[in-house]
Amino acid sequence: MTVSSKVDFRPASFQSVAWYKILTLTLAFWLGASLFLDLVMMPSLYASGMMSQPDFVPAGYGIFWIFNRIELLCAALVVTGVLVQRKMSSSSKQSSVLLSILMLLAALICTYFITPEMGALGVQLDWFESSIAIPNGMNQLHMSYWLLEMIKFVAGGVLLGWTLDPLRVTRRDRSSAT
Template sequence: MNTISHSNHREHKEINWSAIILFALGFWLSGSLLLDFVLIPALSVSGMMTEGGFASAGFLIFGVFNRIELICASLVLTTAFVFSVNHNFDKQKQGLFIIFSSLLFLIALAYTYLFIPNLSAWGLCLNQFNPSLTMPSAMISWHEGYWVLEALKYGLGITLLRWSYTK
C-alpha cells in the first residue's frame, strides 16, 4: 500500500531565454525583411500604391505587423532584463544589451503609434475629383524617418542576435 504518487509532484523547468530571444529576433527581423524588401516593392511594381485605397490597406498591413513587432520587442526587452539579473554577460555588454533592447522597443512603439498613422493619413486621397499623383513632401519626410529607424532596427537587432547566439 505504499504507492508513490507523482501526479502532485511537478518538476520545475527553467525557461530557455536564449531560445526565446533568438526566436523573437529571428521572426521579427525576417518578417521586417519580407515586408520591406518583398511585399512593398511587389505592391509598388504592381501599381497598387497609386490606387486610392492603398493608404487603408497599408494601414491594415502595417498595423497588424506593428502589433507583432511590439510583442517581439517586449520579449527581447524582457530577455535583456533576465540576462542582466542572471549576469549572462559582462557589465558593459549587459548595459548595452538593455539599451539596444529598449531602443528596439521604442522603435516599435514609434512605428505603431506615430509613423504608420501619419503615413496613412498623408496617403489618403481626400479629393476624389482631383487626385494627386505625387507624394506630399511631408509624407516623403515620414518615409525618410521610417527608413532611418528601419536601418537602426536592423543594426541593433542583428547585434543582439549575434550576442545571444554566441552566449
C-alpha cells in the same frame, strides 16, 4: 584542462535556457519579418502599381497596423528576455539592455507616430480628383521610417549575434573535445 579567457555566455539554468531560446527565436522572427516586409512585400506592391490605386493607403495602413502590433509584442519579448538574461547571468553584456530598449523605441515610434502620419497624409479627401500625388511630408516620413529600420536592424543584429555566440562557443568546445 586549460582555462579559457573568454567569458562564458551559456545559460546557467533551465529558466535561462527557455528565455535564451525565446530571445533568439523572437529576434530572428522579428528581423526576418521586417526584411520580408521591407524588401519583398512593399516593393512588390509598388512594382505591381498598387501605390497608384486609391485603395492603397487603407490597405497599406492595415498591413502596417497589424505588423506594428506584432513588432511591439516582439519588442516586449526582446526587452524581457534581455532583462532575464542579465539577471540570471552576470557575464551578459550591459549594452544589451540599451540595444533592446532602442529597438522598443523604434517600434513605438513607428506604431504611434510614423504609420498614423503616413496614413493621414495619404488619404485622398477629394473624391473627384483622379490623379494621386505624393504629399510633401511623405518623403520625410519615409526617411524617418528607414532610419528607424536601420537602427532596428543594427541593434537586432548585434543582439542576435550575442545570443548566437554561446552556440559557437559550445560547438568549438565539442569539436576540441573529440
